[in-house]
Amino acid sequence: xxxxxxxxxLEIVATVIEKEAGDISLDAHLVQEVGADSMMALEILAxxxxxxxxxxxxxxLKEMTTVNKIIxxxxxxxxxx
Amino acid sequence: xxxxxxxxxKLIPQRFPFLMIDRVLEASPEKVVAIKxxxxxxxxxxxxxxxxxxxxxxxxxxxxxxxxxxLYKQKFANDKVLFLVSVKSRFLKPVIPGDQMMITVEPIxxxxxxxxxxxxxxxxxxxxxxxxxxxxxxxxxxI
Numbered sequence: 001x002x003x004x005x006x007x008x009x010l011e012i013v014a015t016v017i018e019k020e021a022g023d024i025s026l027d028a029h030l031v032q033e034v035g036a037d038s039m040m041a042l043e044i045l046a047x048x049x050x051x052x053x054x055x056x057x058x059x060x061l062k063e064m065t066t067v068n069k070i071i072x073x074x075x076x077x078x079x080x081x
Numbered sequence: 082x083x084x085x086x087x088x089x090x091k092l093i094p095q096r097f098p099f100l101m102i103d104r105v106l107e108a109s110p111e112k113v114v115a116i117k118x119x120x121x122x123x124x125x126x127x128x129x130x131x132x133x134x135x136x137x138x139x140x141x142x143x144x145x146x147x148x149x150x151x152l153y154k155q156k157f158a159n160d161k162v163l164f165l166v167s168v169k170s171r172f173l174k175p176v177i178p179g180d181q182m183m184i185t186v187e188p189i190x191x192x193x194x195x196x197x198x199x200x201x202x203x204x205x206x207x208x209x210x211x212x213x214x215x216x217x218x219x220x221x222x223x224i
Contacts, residue, residue, distance in 0.1 A: 045190060065198045
């Protein structure tokens with residue numbers, strides 16, 4: 001079975017933040033609780049754009065606060081095509 | 082669009098002895114190509130190394146970073162000072178006096194307060210270094 005989009009995104013986030021995927025709760029605030037910073041957010045965004053062939057405008061970076069919100073954002077962007 | 086040295090100095094804040102590009106051959110928000118002619122008179126060759134001049138890898142990265150500033154300025158015309166955040170690089174061949182580095186940079190993601198770009202340097206069509214470089218401006222933290 002192909003990995004779900006949730007697992008894929010969690011893996012990208014975990015790799016950039018250098019934590020184990022299992023240690024990141026989907027609703028934890030990535031900056032305040034997980035220890036990410038704005039440059040990591042940019043790296044995550046660049047990786048997502050490459051993987052899913054989407055373009056996310058700069059203003060949406062501040063919405064990427066939790067893994068669940070990132071999943072939501074990617075799904076919306078994919079629907080828009 | 083070709084930029085000569087005085088045009089380049091309007092876009093990047095570095096000056097002698099830290100100007101690491103001589104001319105820009107091509108500049109657009111999608112791609113910038115610059116050249117750096119490496120001469121025996123470079124200050125750093127005096128100490129790196131005596132009797133065996135090799136351009137320091139850190140300065141090869143600096144040439145990529147300065148070309149990256151030109152790339153950023155093609156999209157955002159502002160006076161922000163940009164700082165290096167991360168560099169993932171590979172060096173394939175040393176740079177020595179007489180070499181002409183051709184530095185090509187392309188954006189991965191370019192935003193007003195930070196960005197990531199790819200850089201490749203060739204000498205006589207042979208790739209000698211490559212890097213993925215992230216940078217941020219002073220106000221990047223406020224996101």
